[in-house]
Amino acid sequence: MTAVVIGGGLAGVAxxxxxxxxxxxxxxxxxxPGATALGWGAVDVAGASPDPGGLPWRDPVRGEPLSPAxxxxxxxxxRPAHPYAALFPEGDPQRAVRAAKDAAVALDAWxxxxxxxxGGGLDATVLLANVRGALRVADLATADxxxxxxxSAESIVLADVPGLPGYDPRAAARLLAGELAxxxxxxxxxxxxxxxxxxxxxxxxSRPARLAAALDAPDAAPLLAQAVAPxxxxxxxxxxxxxxxxxxxxPLLAAASERAGCxxxxxxxxxxxxxxxxxxxxxxxAALARAGVSLVQGRALALGVEGDRVTxxxxxxxxxxxxxxxxxxxxxxxxRFSGGGLVESGDRVRxxxxxxxxxxxxxxxxxxxxxxxxxRRRYADPQPLFSGGIRVDGRLRAVGADGRPxxxxxxxxxxxxxxxxxxxxxTGLGFALLSGRRAGEEASRLVAEAASA
Numbered sequence: 001m002t003a004v005v006i007g008g009g010l011a012g013v014a015x016x017x018x019x020x021x022x023x024x025x026x027x028x029x030x031x032x033p034g035a036t037a038l039g040w041g042a043v044d045v046a047g048a049s050p051d052p053g054g055l056p057w058r059d060p061v062r063g064e065p066l067s068p069a070x071x072x073x074x075x076x077x078x079r080p081a082h083p084y085a086a087l088f089p090e091g092d093p094q095r096a097v098r099a100a101k102d103a104a105v106a107l108d109a110w111x112x113x114x115x116x117x118x119g120g121g122l123d124a125t126v127l128l129a130n131v132r133g134a135l136r137v138a139d140l141a142t143a144d145x146x147x148x149x150x151x152s153a154e155s156i157v158l159a160d161v162p163g164l165p166g167y168d169p170r171a172a173a174r175l176l177a178g179e180l181a182x183x184x185x186x187x188x189x190x191x192x193x194x195x196x197x198x199x200x201x202x203x204x205x206s207r208p209a210r211l212a213a214a215l216d217a218p219d220a221a222p223l224l225a226q227a228v229a230p231x232x233x234x235x236x237x238x239x240x241x242x243x244x245x246x247x248x249x250x251p252l253l254a255a256a257s258e259r260a261g262c263x264x265x266x267x268x269x270x271x272x273x274x275x276x277x278x279x280x281x282x283x284x285x286a287a288l289a290r291a292g293v294s295l296v297q298g299r300a301l302a303l304g305v306e307g308d309r310v311t312x313x314x315x316x317x318x319x320x321x322x323x324x325x326x327x328x329x330x331x332x333x334x335x336r337f338s339g340g341g342l343v344e345s346g347d348r349v350r351x352x353x354x355x356x357x358x359x360x361x362x363x364x365x366x367x368x369x370x371x372x373x374x375x376r377r378r379y380a381d382p383q384p385l386f387s388g389g390i391r392v393d394g395r396l397r398a399v400g401a402d403g404r405p406x407x408x409x410x411x412x413x414x415x416x417x418x419x420x421x422x423x424x425x426x427t428g429l430g431f432a433l434l435s436g437r438r439a440g441e442e443a444s445r446l447v448a449e450a451a452s453a
Contacts, residue, residue, distance in 0.1 A: 002447045004029060004313045004325050006300045006353070007333030007341070009036035010043075011414025011432035011439070013284040014103070015331045017110060018440025020291040024447050027294040027325055029315055034339035035415065035428065036284070039277035040269035041145035041242070042128065042138050043107070043118065045100045045430035046071040068122045068139035069097045075427070081361045081419040083431060086392045087438055097122050100430070103437045104140055111142070113290070114283035115248045119146025127151040127183075130268035131167050131241055133175030135183065140430065141268075142276060144249045145242070148265030150176070153237035155188055158267075159195040159228070163205040166273060167241045193231045195240070198223050208243050212275045215245045221252050225259035232260040242269045246279055296323070299340070303330065303353050308408045329446040331439045332398060332412045333432075336389060341416040344371045351390055354410070357401045361387035361419050382421075389418020396439045409446050413439040 005016045008030025019026040046068040066074070073093030076084055088096045100122055108118040120126045120140045126149040128136045135150070150156055156176070158169040169192045177190055197205070201223065204211040215224060224244070231238050244252050244266055256264040269276050288295055297318040304312035304324070313325045332353065334341030343352045350367050351358055358367040366374050366388045374385035390398055390412055397405040398412045413435035415428055422428030 002026065002327075002451075003329045003331070003443050004327040005331040005333060006313065007034065007331075007335060007339060007414065007416075008032065008285075008295075009034035009333065009335060009339065009414060009432060010280070010284065010429055011335075011436040012331065012333030013110075013288060014107070014433055014436025015333060015411075015413055015440040015443065016293045017106075017287060017291050018437050019444050019447075020293050022440070022444040024444050025294075027296055028288060029296045029298055029300050029313065029325070031297075031299040031340060033277075033281040034335045035422075036432070037277040037281040038338075039280055039429060040130065040274045041142045041266070041276035042136060042268060042426070043140040043142070043429040043433060044138055044426045045122065045434070046075060046139050047426035047430070065125055068125055069093065071125075071139075072096055072100070072122065075425075079420070079425075081363070082425065082427070083389075083392065083417040083419045083435065084427075085419075086394060086396060086417070087434060089394050099434055099437075100140075103433045106437065107433055108143075110287035111280075111283045114286045115245070115250045116279055116283045117143035117250055119143040125151070128268050129172070129176050129179075129239065130270040131172060131274075132270050133172030133179065134270075135176065135179040136268060142280060144244065144253055144266045144279075145268050145276070146265075147253070147263055148237060148239050148267065150180070150237065150239075151185065153188065153235070153263070155233045155236040156190045157231045157233055157236060157238045158190070158192045159231060159238060159240045160192050161195050161197070161202075161205050161211075161241055161243070163202070164208060164211070164241055164243070165206065166208075172267075189233075195231070196227050198227075208241075208273050209246075209275060209278075212243045212246045215243065215252060216247050220245075221248075221255040224252055225255045228256040228264055229259045232262050234262070236262045238262060238264045239267050240264065242266045242274050242276055246275055247282065249279060296325075298323070300334075300353060303407075303410075305407065308405075310407050310410050327409075328450040329409045329411070329443040330407075331443050332410060332416055333414045333436065333439070335415045339415070342388065349374070349385075349388070351416075354398065354406055356390045356398055356406055358388050359391060359418050360384035361421065382424075386423065387418060387421040389416050391419075392417055395442050396435060397442075409450070411439045411442055411446075
């Protein structure tokens with residue numbers, strides 16, 4: 001064994017696939033999908049916020065919308081605690097943009113064979129509406145929702161699927177109109193129209209996941225296209241709730257768009273449901289299989305250390321058996337609390353495998369004290385616990401309290417790295433992608449160095 005990646009979300013998969021592309025033998029240990037499977041369709045690299053203290057939507061001087069590349073540069077300058085500082089320590093926005101574009105090309109190539117893909121980009125902002133009608137200022141997104149950029153649509157139709165829980169298209173239309181006005185964008189016709197699905201499909205609408213699965217059937221594409229066609233509007237955009245298949249989303253939307261003669265896309269998901277994360281997780285697992293990455297379903301229990309290096313990963317497989325994997329390089333992509341990278345044990349927060357120090361976005365140590373001490377009573381207050389994670393150096397090696405690598409061959413990627421709250425900064429999956437790619441590159445160098453030693 002040459003490299004072991006621990007964690008099966010976007011960061012871990014990106015690291016494993018990057019290692020495989022460079023010829024390394026790699027095993028990915030995955031206890032579950034983690035936070036990636038909870039995604040709504042956006043893969044933001046730059047992020048945006050209406051909060052005046054956060055990232056701006058418009059340039060305060062020109063009054064024009066900022067491009068994602070410009071917003072990424074703003075983030076690099078204004079948030080030194082964000083882990084982008086480790087990826088781009090010189091704060092060069094052009095280097096960050098190039099890295100993001102390269103990573104986006106790679107992710108699109110991993111997803112396309114599974115009927116998904118990536119859309120958007122760093123050159124122009126896309127405005128994506130969710131199922132509530134709220135707008136998201138975005139850059140990258142899975143292709144099914146990226147095609148739903150409302151900013152470039154002259155008219156918008158929200159498809160009504162009667163009986164679909166958690167989706168009120170009329171309320172969404174009102175909110176969407178207000179959101180466009182709040183951003184200072186021209187008004188445009190927004191209407192709601194019923195989607196006349198066949199009885200067999202309409203019967204599944206009470207459970208969104210079941211409707212999505214039913215639309216994966218081989219004969220579903222023409223049925224969906226036929227139902228969408230009457231909704232068409234010249235130079236318009238038809239937005240469907242996020243139920244268009246679990247495995248064949250892009251072919252389904254392409255058939256509907258061709259029949260309607262206009263763009264057909266999905267709305268972003270929102271609580272309590274969205275299949276976008278499940279689709280992404282499924283496509284990433286398929287990419288691992290195509291690349292020949294060995295996938296072990298199980299949980300890492302401990303790391304075997306010899307001197308300044310980790311030489312093995314001890315794990316418990318999903319079937320209850322124990323296994324020891326030899327490793328020349330290890331990538332920790334274990335996430336935070338949902339992925340098991342951070343745990344509360346003995347009434348104290350700690351990193352689960354090497355007991356690395358944990359910091360919030362203001363540099364305060366969180367490990368060694370109960371999680372509740374890092375929570376605030378008011379929901380709107382900054383929550384230090386949610387920005388907590390370990391620190392890394394410029395090569396993404398996990399570091400100890402002295403700022404030096406804890407082990408020479410242990411790297412970290414994704415949300416295990418602290419310094420930002422993904423729910424506020426909106427860069428969780430974007431950083432997972434970029435840091436996973438970089439960790440894979442660095443791990444491949446460590447493997448090559450160990451092989452030649």
